[in-house]
Amino acid sequence: MNKKKTITVALAIITNDQNDILVVRKKDGLYFALPGGKIEATETANEALIRELNEELNLSFNTTDFTFLANHTTKAANEVNTMVEGHIFLLNKNLTQTVSGYAEIEEVLWLSKANHMNYRLAHLFTEFALPKWLSETL
Numbered sequence: 001m002n003k004k005k006t007i008t009v010a011l012a013i014i015t016n017d018q019n020d021i022l023v024v025r026k027k028d029g030l031y032f033a034l035p036g037g038k039i040e041a042t043e044t045a046n047e048a049l050i051r052e053l054n055e056e057l058n059l060s061f062n063t064t065d066f067t068f069l070a071n072h073t074t075k076a077a078n079e080v081n082t083m084v085e086g087h088i089f090l091l092n093k094n095l096t097q098t099v100s101g102y103a104e105i106e107e108v109l110w111l112s113k114a115n116h117m118n119y120r121l122a123h124l125f126t127e128f129a130l131p132k133w134l135s136e137t138l
């Protein structure tokens with residue numbers, strides 16, 4: 001039988017004062033996705049998130065800056081025959097600083113309610129974050 005692989009990731013929903021959401025696109029990636037990445041065996045989801053945000057965006061946070069929202073499992077973006085299990089966290093305050101991408105990040109974008117339909121978004125984003133954001137229940 002063809003058993004699908006599952007990748008476990010920690011992801012952040014980060015907003016600014018305009019209630020835009022921060023999304024990133026990796027080099028060679030087709031989809032914009034929530035920032036974050038794979039959880040290593042030695043760390044909690046929250047610790048992985050802090051590490052990944054530092055590596056990808058050079059942002060420094062404490063674990064208490066985030067509230068855990070939910071786990072959501074769906075089809076992985078950019079990977080064949082793979083599922084992704086996202087541990088999704090919300091940043092407790094709006095981000096006010098300018099953000100740039102580092103390491104494997106090609107593009108960083110503030111997604112607005114006016115422009116989100118113009119971008120190809122990872123399944124996890126469209127299934128989990130988008131409906132909550134649009135209905136203002138984040």
Ligand SMILES: Nc1nc2c([nH]c(=O)n2[C@H]2C[C@H](O)[C@@H](COP(=O)(O)OP(=O)(O)OP(=O)(O)O)O2)c(=O)[nH]1
Nearest residue numbers: 009033034035036037038075076077079084122124
């Ligand atoms: N960051 C992020 N990754 C996602 C989302 N949806 C989704 O399927 N993925 C997939 C894409 C990648 O296969 C995987 C995350 O891997 P990654 O490459 O960001 O993680 P990493 O930096 O720890 O990985 P590595 O390449 O160093 O091994 O999860 C999402 O919304 N955000």
